[in-house]
Amino acid sequence: LDICVTDNSGVRCGDGNHVRLTRIQGNEVGHVQKIDTNDTLGSVTLTTLNTKPLVIEAESFLSPEECDYFVQMAKDEGLKESETVLNQPENQRFVLRDHDGNKKLSVREMRHTIQGSFDVFLEDEDILKLYKETGWDKNGDELITNDELKSFTPMMLQAEIQKIVKANPEKHSRMSKQVWLYPDRSKDKVFAEVQKRVAKVVGLPLELIKLSDFQVVSYGIKGHYNAHWDSARVEPKVPCCTRERTKQCRICRYMTILFYLNDVEEGGETAFPVANNSTLDYQTMMEKDLVDLYRKCEESPLKVSPAKGKAVIWYNHFVDDANGWLGPLDEFTFHGGCPVKNGVKWIANFWVKTTDHKIKDLKKMQKFYKASTEKQPKMSKEEL
Template sequence: MRTNGKSGRLQAVLVILIFLMYSTQEGHCDDDVASSCVKLDADVTRDNVACSTIGHALVDSMDTNTAWNYFSTIVEFMNNKVECIMTYITITADHLQTTLTHEKQSSEISDDNADSVKHDAHNKFSDMLNQDFKFYVDKLLSDFLPADEDATVQPEGGEVVFEYPKMEQIKPVKVGHEQSVNIGDETSVKVITLSVNPPLFEIPDFMSNEDSDYIIEASNEKGLHTSRVFATGNETRSNSDYDKGRVSNSTLILESKENVAFLTKLQKRAAGLLRVPVEVIRYSKPLAVGQYYPGGFYHSHMDSNIADADKPCCFQTTCPYINGTEREHLECCQMCRMATLLYYLDNVEEGGETAFPFADKSLPDMNRSMQDQQWHNLTKNCEQAAVRVKPQKGKAILWYNHFLDKRGYLGAVNKRGYHGGCNVKKGVKWIATHWIQYPKYEHRLLPSKYFMKSAV
């Protein structure tokens, strides 16, 4: 079976996803090399990182019969080592997510084609692999394919107060690419690509000095609380990589009569940059402010969770309280922060960079880096980060924490979005953050709890 054209190419990619032959690496293995790829020593195949090299065998012709033959040989050779095969799935899924997001080809995949691929996968895997493996294949496909129309969740009482529209992410094009984005009121800003995966952008002079000073003054008047979290390299958290380690002061700027005009202006600018209705910004979490004195840092972490079909987004539900504390982003719900928009409120004399260790890195490279238990420690590994952004007053940076699903809603998390704050060595670092919260397609009609609070 050979396919031609963009739609045919992407259909073939979906098939090869199930065959686990499409990798994140450029280039391909020819027939002789591919044969060598699958004949690895049995001891090597137990190593998931080394195992991923098998997944690099890719034929230029997209001949899926050949791909299936290679895959069959791999499975037979590995004696059904599911944990090793799952490495191929991760690499393949990562590549497909990037392709669908950045090449605007997701609309060319029909639901019928996807269903046939899923059915074909079950038939071919039934004699080879166990039910757990097939479950993971189904889960991966659910990251790429939208929920059915009849899966839409209606709000209680049936009243739709706001429907989250389809999102369109800014295209990074390539590192160093500059583009002008109209943010409303005939105002445009320069957007510079810092990395393609995740899409990471720098926006110079996004905020005026007066606006930056206003946020700092408002934060000082309200008061900041200190967060000091020290984590060992092998510490296990119950849900995500939040708070792997940090030393900072922080507060939230809640809407009030005194600041509503200022916050509305900032929300409109953010909405213009992200190309979403201003309600998306307003109904997300309130503006968060952080302050870092010399020695302050925030180790590498994700701003969002892996999308889980069984859990609602935290910004759309209220979790139960235990001993007066809300169990947000634990068992009750998941963080659905599609994007992060970070503002630098002041200059830092030395240090304090925002670091992205895995920007534009391949998954095998990420896996190798994560073998070091201290990989997230930015007091140790700041200079090794793939991208570092120096704080500069008025500058903003934007990055997307999730891929989009086919309909333009919350898809799988992009693990290249790991980031953190390097040690402040001299001076004081001030930042403010808008976390852009977005729902899964089936929850697009449900209101944000922040809307409900502002409506009271």
């Protein structure tokens, strides 16, 4: 195997063991480092915002022109309403969340049932109004018993919820528009330069950066994205998703580089609701409704404010010590977008993807390596 990659130390070839995922050294909160980019921008300054999880901010990672360029590109391509992705298969979606196991659903348990089943975040008042209108809570004790459950089906519940979110779309876990961009890797000069800059700043092979996904998202007033992980927990039996793959797979995004493409008048921060918690337990996360950033954003321990050209960088996964590739999910990267209060918000997600098959990834990277070396016009003797 002869694997070559291009990184900050030049072209390096070997058997594959010489390629490892690396992290930017964050050191401590407030640590500042300046990285020369050797391009039109000159340099990028990184500031460590947090260490658990490691979150790094770069003001002016993109120039205002680059930001405008990506927004225009997204508009030309056309944005579509973001779908809320539920990871559970269809038949496991409707699960009654009877947390205390007393065979009755409290209002809170019904809220969580609806969240888990339909990805819709209602308030207690919505549930009570629903009971009133449908009569499902026959005796009006605000509890749904097994017997009362028989009077309606999941389909009926879904229909009611659909009515509610139609009138109040902000009750969705996500309210935004998005588009995947596949800027032609050799022809789009702006995108190519940004990819190079990303490779330089994060210190990963350019060939890996070229495998990344790029998505532009826009939020209007009340637009938000409740807390989630950008990647998934490692499950050896479920392979990582790739562009070719359609069967059951999990998302594997080693790192997220989130660009803010405009200045937001008010709101729209990126929040990390479990940052710096000593432990992470799902029970507390449920009890405190930490997912619900639409309502609980203010309580978040770490928030990053949008600013045109700024990038916020974090690692969804640790690195596997043995092979230097995708390691365990860093669960503290749980994050989302706070509601926009005034103005609009444009972002671009730059997701550095890998799979858990290092060799397969390296082989894919070789295609980009070869393309770049072949395209290089041979220098004539005169030029030398």
